[in-house]
Amino acid sequence: MLDGRVAIVTGAGRGIGAAVAAGLADAGATVVVSDLGVEVDGTGGDAGPAREVADAISAAGGQAKADATDVTDFDACERLVESTVADFGRLDILVNVAGILRDGMIFKMSEADFDAVVNVHLKGTFNTTRHASAWWREHRGGEYRLINFTSASGLFGAPSQPNYAAAKMGIVGLTFSCANALKGYGVTANAISPIAGTRMTTGIATGKASFDYASDPKLSPANVVPPVVYLASERSSWLTRRVIFAGNGRISLLSNPEVTREIVSTTGTWDDSVYDEMEESFQSAILWPNIFDRPRD
Numbered sequence: 204m205l206d207g208r209v210a211i212v213t214g215a216g217r218g219i220g221a222a223v224a225a226g227l228a229d230a231g232a233t234v235v236v237s238d239l240g241v242e243v244d245g246t247g248g249d250a251g252p253a254r255e256v257a258d259a260i261s262a263a264g265g266q267a268k269a270d271a272t273d274v275t276d277f278d279a280c281e282r283l284v285e286s287t288v289a290d291f292g293r294l295d296i297l298v299n300v301a302g303i304l305r306d307g308m309i310f311k312m313s314e315a316d317f318d319a320v321v322n323v324h325l326k327g328t329f330n331t332t333r334h335a336s337a338w339w340r341e342h343r344g345g346e347y348r349l350i351n352f353t354s355a356s357g358l359f360g361a362p363s364q365p366n367y368a369a370a371k372m373g374i375v376g377l378t379f380s381c382a383n384a385l386k387g388y389g390v391t392a393n394a395i396s397p398i399a400g401t402r403m404t405t406g407i408a409t410g411k412a413s414f415d416y417a418s419d420p421k422l423s424p425a426n427v428v429p430p431v432v433y434l435a436s437e438r439s440s441w442l443t444r445r446v447i448f449a450g451n452g453r454i455s456l457l458s459n460p461e462v463t464r465e466i467v468s469t470t471g472t473w474d475d476s477v478y479d480e481m482e483e484s485f486q487s488a489i490l491w492p493n494i495f496d497r498p499r500d
């Protein structure tokens with residue numbers, strides 16, 4: 204599916220990113236395995252995880268290069284794109300997977316924890332995309348692919364993750380904007396909302412054992428990979444500006460925001476009857492419960 208194509212995958216040293224890097228390489232792509240090797244909360248740094256994933260891809264007969272770019276560093280992300288093109292002659296696919304967690308309720312969250320999470324997820328996705336898109340714009344004629352990672356946490360509003368939820372919905376907006384802005388340059392832009400057993404979901408960050416999915420084979424990070432390979436390929440040129448859920452035995456096309464009910468005023472003004480009209484029109488449209496209101500098993 205991906206012979207001759209060149210990909211950068213951020214957050215590729217562990218978890219879903221490592222599985223994506225291996226899957227793209229297995230499908231024929233040359234992969235820059237980029238990862239800063241930090242703890243779940245973003246502290247520390249270690250070039251080892253990216254190197255190990257790149258070595259494993261090479262040992263399996265694939266083409267990979269390890270890289271330790273910090274996605275929060277705008278200039279370093281420019282160097283990442285430049286060095287990829289210098290080494291391999293092109294850049295076809297950018298997959299933004301890098302992420303951290305610093306959970307907490309909104310009324311207790313520190314400014315530093317909010318900023319750190321938004322900085323890695325949203326700003327990091329901007330940083331790499333900014334430089335990749337400039338290269339794509341200068342080198343029209345390719346089938347370029349932007350694949351960003353969002354989360355059900357943002358799409359549905361996880362109560363204890365206001366920073367992460369905001370960043371992940373920000374990524375959806377960024378993805379949709381890029382899809383519209385870059386379609387003239389051969390770029391599709393989509394977001395994946397994954398679920399997989401990784402250290403992010405083992406409860407290390409939250410301390411809740413109920414989030415330990417590691418032992419369920421349906422939750423292997425490898426099960427998130429097929430839709431990413433498909434999106435990375437040239438045959439997905441019809442598919443852009445969408446969010447696709449992947450994992451736990453499902454690949455789902457999620458709906459984009461659209462008007463589902465509407466009340467209209469010909470004058471543009473409203474009187475007090477608007478309250479009754481809103482209830483009559485909107486309440487019956489909200490059929491599906493918020494997943495965070497559902498009782499847990």
Ligand SMILES: NC(=O)c1ccc[n+]([C@@H]2O[C@H](COP(=O)([O-])OP(=O)(O)OC[C@H]3O[C@@H](n4cnc5c(N)ncnc54)[C@H](O)[C@@H]3O)[C@@H](O)[C@H]2O)c1
Pocket residue numbers: 213214215216217218219220237238239240241242243245252272273274275299300301302303323327352353354355356396397398399400401402403404
């Ligand atoms: N695991 C899930 O079920 C799940 C659910 C929804 C969304 N996601 C998203 O999928 C992505 C991968 O998550 P995961 O579960 O594999 O997590 P993970 O912690 O296993 O991997 C994240 C990787 O990102 C890297 N990283 C963090 N900050 C970085 C930075 N500044 N620069 C470069 N690399 C950095 C880490 O070193 C790590 O290797 C994340 O964006 C996450 O938010 C995961």
